[in-house]
Structure formats: structure tokens, C-alpha cells
Amino acid sequence: MFRTLRDAFKIQEIRRKILYVLMMLVVIRFGSQLPVPGVNTAFFANFFANNTNDAFSFLNAFTGGGFDNFSIFALSITPYITSSIIIQLLTIAIPQLEEMQRDGEDGRKKITAITRYVTVGLALFESIAMAIGFGNKGLITEMTVVNVIIVVASLTAGSAFLMWVGEQINDKGVGNGISTVLLINILSRIPTDFVKLFKQFIKGQTILMGSLRALLILAIVLAVTVFVLVLNGAERRIPVQYSKKMQGRKMVGGQSSNIPLKVNTAGVIPIIFTSSIMSFPGIIASFAGKTNVGGWGGKVLGVLNSANWFNRDNMFDTLGIILYIVLVVFFAYFYTSITFNPLEVADNMKKQGGFIPGIRPGKPTVEYLNSILNYIIFIGAAGLTIVAVIPFFFNGMFSAQVSFGGTSLIIVVSVILETLKQVESMMLVRNYKGFLND
Template identity: 45%
Template structure:
């Protein structure tokens, strides 16, 4: 990978894209240290450490929420808007037709941006009002308006940075922003564990076990993320004028993990709801039962988490890969799978294979998500390497490396696999 980066640096236009990407990421990290006026940072930090949902949002904002900076909401509103628009695209035929056209995709992207800003505004109001009057220095209306506008404007700026990286830089901008947010929190987590080892609260062998577990998770995610089932495709020969077209063989790559990190995000969102509702009534019996038997770190939490991942893996794989559309495209272009008739038999065959590889990918995601939970339950030591964060980091790193490889191959440069 380092050889890939070194070779890419020698190409002027790719070097310019890398520098632009790094500059945009630097702007993002600088914004993560610009505080919003009128807030009590000490009180907010105590609340973020106490509430699970705020801790999750703080992870995806790179610690900006606990410091209440202009980027405190992170890219979460835009991600939620994208998820909702993807679901609506599947459910509403008009949006599905728009998604298949170039102008339609631009309109959907524009609607997603506006929707993301609206969700950011709603989330800003919900967070600052939910934290109560102790979160602000004074309860004047102008103070609340200033805080809410700063948070919403920060969300819009993050969206702009992500889109500029995608357009003029290297990799997917939104994914890179999430990646850099998670990575920025890793040093402090490791330092906390090292301090625990130093003062004796954490056993040295437990620390080694956590590092080894993280290494195995990264290795497994890399193996599965790169895994794919290649379906052979043959194109029939046809004569157009005096030239013969077709006759070549190719394949349809079906990734083992079609849905990526989306099942984990959906599952976590649903699992956070009971705890988030219970936190409004902290003295209730339901919240006490939830924390003891169904909260993070319990066996029931890990089992439900794994089952939700299995469900959403199948759900989202149908969105990421549609066997019927692939079958129609093959038939229209004169392609067929050897031994399988075109049309419905082809779509049924692709759906059967998709179901099998999705099962393997879903079971793997469930295991990856459940291992840290069961580790915490058995040892009492919280693993700093959550399944969602590790999966995002590995996936984004692999995807960015692939983009560098593809751009270098177009310029006849050797990649690190050569």
C-alpha cells in the first residue's frame, strides 16, 4: 500500500488530488476544534459520557460533539438523509425511474442535500433542547438561535467538503470524513487503556488480548471485503455490417459483503431506541432492567444485535444488487450465463447465489459485531475497537487504495500487486 502511495505521488495530477483531499480533511479537523459560543462544554462532556446515543454521535463526529464545536453533528444528518432517500427510491416508482437517469440522479442528490440540512436543523434543536438549560450559559432566545444556526451551518459545510473531495480528490468524500473522525479518536482510546495498564486497573494480558482481537477483526474484514463470487457470462456473436461483435467471455462480480456497513448502522440505530427512550425516565423500572439485562455489554444485547444484522443484511443486499435488473441488462446486450436460459431463469439463478453469499456475509458481520460485546461481558474490559468503526475504517482504506490503483493503471503505472 505504501508503494502504491509513493507511485501515485509521482504523477502530477494524482498528487494534486491527494493534496486537495488532505487539505479538505485538514479543514474538517480544524473545524472540529472551533467551539460554538454560549455553551457549557463541561456539562455537555459529562452528558455525552453518560448517554449512549450521544456517545455514538460523538464517535462519528470525531469528538466534536463532546467539545460542542461547529462540526458537532458530524455527517450523521447527511447519512440519515441518504438512507431515507435510498429506501424511498425503492418504494416509490417515480424516484426509481429518476435514479436510472443522469438528470434524475442529480435531482435526487440535490434533494438529499436539502433534506440533510433539514435533518441537521431538527437534530440541532433536539440535542440542545434535550440537554436542558444547564447546557447553555444563558437561556436567552438569541443564544439558542445562535447555537442551532452554528450547528446547522456546520452540517452544511461538512456536506460541501465531502462532495468536493469526491469530485476533485481521491476516494468517497463522505466515507473519508467518517474515517478520519473515527481514526482521530483512536489515540485517546489507546492512551486510556495504557493508563489503565499503568495504574493496574487493566491487566496487561487483557490489553494484549484486545490488540490481538482487533488485529483478527481487521484481518477477517479485509478478507471478506475483498471476497467475491464471479459469475461467468458469455456474449453471443452477432454480425453488424461487415464486422462481428460479441463472442467474448466476462464475469459478474458479486461481493460477499454486498451491503457493507449499512446493516450495522441500521441495527445500532434500532438498538439505541429503547435506551434513548428509557433515559428520559432514568428512575423507571424499565430503564433499570434495560441497563442490567438488555443494555450494551449484555448477552441479550449481543444476540439481538446479531439477529438484526442478519435481517438488514438480506434487506440491503436486495437494494445493492437487483437480480432482475441484471438479468434484463444481460438479455438486452446478448449476454447469458452458460447453462442458464436468459430471462427469469437467470434472475432466479442470480437470486439464489445472492442469498447464499449474503448468508455468509451476514453471519460474518454478526460475529464481528458480537465478539466485542461478548468479550466485554466475559472480561469486564470494554474493547475500544467497535465492529462498526473497524469495518468502516478497513472498507474506506481498501476502497481508497483501489481508486488509487485504478487511476494509476489508466496511466500505465504498476500497482502494489504487480
């Protein structure tokens, strides 16, 4: 990794792209500390201290503390992520969107424009809900129409600006812009989390006990990171053989290839979907001021709140982990069924004269791909669940309240690996150009 970056900085074009990304990251971190005018910046800090709802903690981790400070980037690029997921799901239900998706570059530009509009709409809706829901509780210092408009405009503009930054990184930098914004926000919280772990488990202990605890914490983090690396890179390669055919006076074809199916086919999407759905009732209760609901309503909110799982004083709420696992597996299958179509893959292979050795083209190929896909999706979903549940276990059993978890770790690892791959490919292309010029 460090060698790749060192070699990349020797190339002017790549160095300029990397420095551009670094400059944008500085802008993002500066904006995350710039408070919205007319608000009490300590409101959410006190709110998090007195509220164990994991819904806003999850959002705060994705905004790099911008939500805690209630900065102009408090919404971060979560509206864009939600918008992208919604548009992707709607391509199944709306034929016009499906046609745009297949219509090459022009179609993709139209879908991108629609995604932008939906992003601004979602950011506007979320900012209005926050301004009204928390304004009267002390968030806005003077609850007037002008102050509410300022808060709504600041949050919406901040989210739209981050969306623009992500697109600029795509065009002028390296890596995926939106993923890079998420990455820097998550990384910015990790030093604070390690300081919390140090104060909670190591500070005040003897040298021997403190060293053992520090080694144990590092071993757990390292083990989970290695597991995420394996899960992110694991794939099942299905061999494909292309038959020879006459083209003019030449015999072409006959090459061997493969279809790489990633074990973690859906990425981190199932965890994001599941966390969003399970945290939604808690968010609504917080907006309505019903955080201390009694009866069955309180029990349901307690079960859905991951902050209560694996609590030794109340193991009943840990039943929510069952629903969590079921939803992760469901969304893993659901999202993969949207992004990977075995029938389309089989048809494309057949048109190009390709076949899987030992499997007849057509329906048998589709059935074979489905059976392989169902098997690896389950393995990927199981791996995702393990990565996500480990932080819940330690947070509940040992009260290790940190913002980064399985979701954050998967995002960090996958974004870094993809960015390094892009840098390596850019260096490779440049080397080929230099060879041809010589």
C-alpha cells in the same frame, strides 16, 4: 499501500489531489475542536462519564469527539448519511424518485439536490432537539431564545459545511468525500482508546504480564482487522458467456465475463441501521430525562443498550444480542434487495446475448441469481455480526470501554482500500495516456 502512495506523490496531478484532501482533513479536525458559542463544553463529558447509554457513544465515535466537545461539527455528517439512506429507500416507494435514479446524470443531480435539502432539514431537527432537550440541563449556560438560536444555527451550519467538504473532496480530491470525513473522525479517536487500554490493562503490571496483555490486545485487533479485510474483499464471481452474432460483415461477441457479487453486499449499512434502531429508545429516554426508568421499561432499555451486554453481574441484558443479530441479518437481506435486482440483471444479460453456462436465460437465471444471492448474503451477515459482537464481548466481560468497534473498523478498512484503488486507477490511466502520447 505505502508503495502506491509513494508512487502517487511523484505525479503532480495526483499529489495535488492528495494534498487537497489532507488540507480538508485539517479543517475538519480544527472544526471538531471549535466549541459552539454559549454552551458548557464539559456538559457531555460529564454526561458520558455518568451515563452508560451506548447511543451517544456511538454518535461520538462517528463525530471524532466533536459531540463530546460539543463543537460546531457535533452532528458531523450523520444527517447526510441518514438522508442518503432515506432517499435510497424512498426510491422504491416513490415512482418519481425511481425515474430520476434511472434518468442518467440529470436525474442523479436532482436526487443529490433533494438529499442536500433533507440533510439540512434533519440537521435542523436534531439541533433543535438537542438544544431544547439538553439546554435546561446545563448544556446552554443561559437558556435564552438567542442562545438557543445560536446553538441550532451553529450545529446546522456545521453539518451542512461538512456535507460541502465531502462534495469538494469528491470533485477535487481522491476517494469518497463523505466516507473520508467519517474515516478521519474515527481514526482521531483510536489513539485515545489505546491510551485507555494501556492504563486499564497494562499500566502497573509487571513487565512480563504487561507484555503478554499488550501482545494479546494487538493480536485481537490484528485478527479482527484481517477478518474484516477478508470479508470486505470476498466475492462470488458468476461466469457469463456472450453468444456470437453477426454485426455487419463481422462476427462479434463470444467473450466470457463474470458478475462479481460481494459477500458483504450491504457493507456496513445493516449494522448502522440496527444500532440506530436499538439506540433510539435510549436517546428518547435521555432527552426526556428518564435514564433511570424502573419496571419493565427499565429492563427493555437495559436489554437494548449494548453497553450492558456480556456483563458478568447481569447476563439477562445480554438477551439483546439476539435481537441485534436478527436485525443485522434482516437489514442485510433488505438493503441488498434494494441495491441489487436479479430480474434487471437477467434482462440486461438477455438483451446483450449473455447467459450463465448451464442456466437458461429468463426466469431460471433470476432464480439462480436469487439462490446464490441468498446464500452469500447470509454469509456476509454472519461475518458482519461476528465483527460487531467481538467488541461488545470484550467491553462487557472486561470493561474495555473503547469507542471504536466492528462498525468503525469496517468503515476504516473499506474506505482505505477504496481510496487506494482509486489512486491506482488514476495512475494506470495516466500511464495509458503517456503511452498513447509517446
